[in-house]
Amino acid sequence: MSQISRGLENVFIKTTSLTYIDGENGILRYGGYDIEDLVEHTSFEEVIHLMLYGDLPTKSQLQKLKSSIDESYEVPQQVIDMIYSLPKDSDAIGMMETAFSALSSLYGSPWNKNNNRENAIKLIGRASTVVANVLRAKEGKKPIIPEPSESFAKSFLKSSLSRTPSNEEVKAMDASLILYADHEVPASTTAALVTSSTLSDMYSCVVAALAALKGPLHGGAAEEAFKQFVEIGEPQNAETWFRNKITEQKSRLMGFGHRVYKTYDPRAKIFKKYAKLLSENNDNARKYFSIAQSVEDLGIKTFSEKRIYPNTDFYSGVVFYSLGFPIYMFTSLFALSRTLGWVAHVIEYVEDQHRLIRPRALYIGPLKREIVPIELRG
Ligand code: CMC
Incomplete structure (x- = not known):
């Protein structure tokens, strides 16, 4: 193994x-x-x-x-x-x-x-x-x-x-x-x-x-991250939501964590800057940006010990939403x-570098079995 x-x-x-x-x-x-x-x-x-x-x-x-x-x-x-x-x-x-x-x-x-x-x-x-x-x-x-x-x-x-x-x-x-x-x-x-x-x-x-x-673990995460902000609804609900959903129910915080980054994703910093800038002109977007900031603070407090930080998908949704794109x-x-x-x-x-990519799977099933006629199985 x-x-x-x-x-x-x-x-x-x-x-x-x-x-x-x-x-x-x-x-x-x-x-x-x-x-x-x-x-x-x-x-x-x-x-x-x-x-x-x-x-x-x-x-x-x-x-x-x-x-x-x-x-x-x-x-x-x-x-x-x-x-x-x-x-x-x-x-x-x-x-x-x-x-x-x-x-x-x-x-x-x-x-x-x-x-x-x-x-x-x-x-x-x-x-x-x-x-x-x-x-x-x-x-x-x-x-x-x-x-x-x-x-x-x-x-x-x-x-x-x-x-x-x-x-x-x-x-x-x-x-x-x-x-x-x-x-x-x-x-x-x-x-x-x-x-x-x-x-x-x-x-x-x-x-x-x-x-x-x-999939939601990859590109789908931006939609899932933003849906969290919509579900929270108002900045003052962020703390209760986080306690219920993330701390108690142990749901994954979407838009957080990365296989390679063990610190703040540099793209998230830049997306955050544009999210702040663009959301200023739109009441709803400004609200979602503010919710995102509260969730980010709570997330960092909770997960930084495990080296889990915002990734690129955390703030990108606020930018897309501010531009007028639907979440989907x-x-x-x-x-x-x-x-x-x-x-x-x-x-x-x-x-x-071309070569056929053909990995192997290590077989762990029964090594050799004899076929039992169907009427004798079970
Ligand atoms: N919220 C809560 N716990 C988390 C999170 C998270 N977002 N990410 C990782 N963990 C925990 C996980 O529960 C596990 O804990 P334990 O060791 O106690 O069981 C530990 O961290 C390792 O998790 P893993 O899933 O084995 O780690 P990974 O390297 O496969 O994680 C990840 C990478 C992106 C799948 C994961 O961080 C995750 O599910 N994040 C949420 C989805 C997300 O935002 N995806 C976008 C990724 S970046 C952009 C992209 O590629 O599209």
């Missing part, structure tokens, strides 16, 4: 130049750049370039990348129809999976070093169209193809929310896209890698990743950003 690492804890399945995490000290870097600096000084498009080409772009490289994204928003009508054919109360990630399965049947081409990156950029552009239309279909609005604008974040907000966002909102969306863009090899990225290891196509890797992301979209917004990390990792794996 000593050969088994439960949950693959501390198992390294690849090398990477994409993302560095120091979980002891709460450091996260993409390609050597601190996450705080990337959010402060760059855009999601620049981070796409960093992840796919190894460095931040020059002005002309950025222009070229933006043009490629702008050209990739168009997706075939059949894919949009598929999203709209599902009932409005369908799960948003399930709808994304459906759309990506359809895209895989249309664009799932063999891996090729000469166009893997271009394909990845197209996939990210299409993801924006898919997520915007998942929201619109669920809200009973007409389908849309995002229009090119100054930025990916702005085009996405405009197309999904049918309004022109403020500069502050665009900056917050862009920050969120960067913060969720990659995180080394969590469950979803590992699912994508396993899929790529069979040389399945890039879109199928995203379908596998989406399926893994959806939070995981899809995470997924939109993370398509970058998924495709960047599978490209890195397929191009430089």
Whole structure:
């Protein structure tokens, strides 16, 4: 049994130049750049370039990348129809999976070093169209193809929310896209890698990743964390709620704890800053931010001894809610950003480190048994 690492804890399945995490000290870097600096000084498009080409772009490289994204928003009508054919109360990630399965049947081409990156950029552009239309279909609005604008974040907000966002909102969306863009090899990225290891196509890797992301222990946590704040209702209820739910019933505090971080998740700090900023203009959002702060204080008091702190999903929901997204979209917004990390990792794996991922299971059942005829069993 000593050969088994439960949950693959501390198992390294690849090398990477994409993302560095120091979980002891709460450091996260993409390609050597601190996450705080990337959010402060760059855009999601620049981070796409960093992840796919190894460095931040020059002005002309950025222009070229933006043009490629702008050209990739168009997706075939059949894919949009598929999203709209599902009932409005369908799960948003399930709808994304459906759309990506359809895209895989249309664009799932063999891996090729000469166009893997271009394909990845197209996939990210299409993801924006898919997520915007998942929201619109669920809200009973007409389908849309995002229009090119100054930025990916702005085009996405405009197309999904049918309004022109403020500069502050665009900056917050862009920050969120960067913060969720990659995180080394969590469950979803590992699912994508396993899929790529069979040389399945890039879109199928995203379908596998989406399926893994959806669970409440991973990407689904942002929705669950925010639902806690809604359940609490008013800041003055936080303490009683925490005592009943977390201390006495021993429920997990959602948006807290992490396999790698044993201190405050650096992304949570940045999300908190944007949550505070954006929620100031909206009474309900301000209330939820205040509840979140109280829960955070109680959580840290209770769990810091076990080195359990807020993770990235704790405050992101307040940002998404302040932007006007319904709770059921939070995981899809995470997924939109993370398509970058998924495709960047599978490209890195397929191009430089490819080998079929085929682990073993240690057999512990009966070693050999004789079949008893059915009438004699029992
Ligand atoms: N609330 C209460 N107790 C917790 C929590 C939590 N959020 N997280 C871990 N623990 C406790 C757990 O009960 C266990 O205690 P004991 O040793 O006494 O049995 C101990 O910590 C270890 O838990 P584990 O589940 O073995 O640890 P893990 O490394 O698998 O945990 C985790 C990682 C994310 C699954 C867990 O912290 C968790 O369930 N958190 C809540 C869900 C969440 O916020 N997920 C988002 C993760 S970060 C973003 C992402 O990947 O999407």
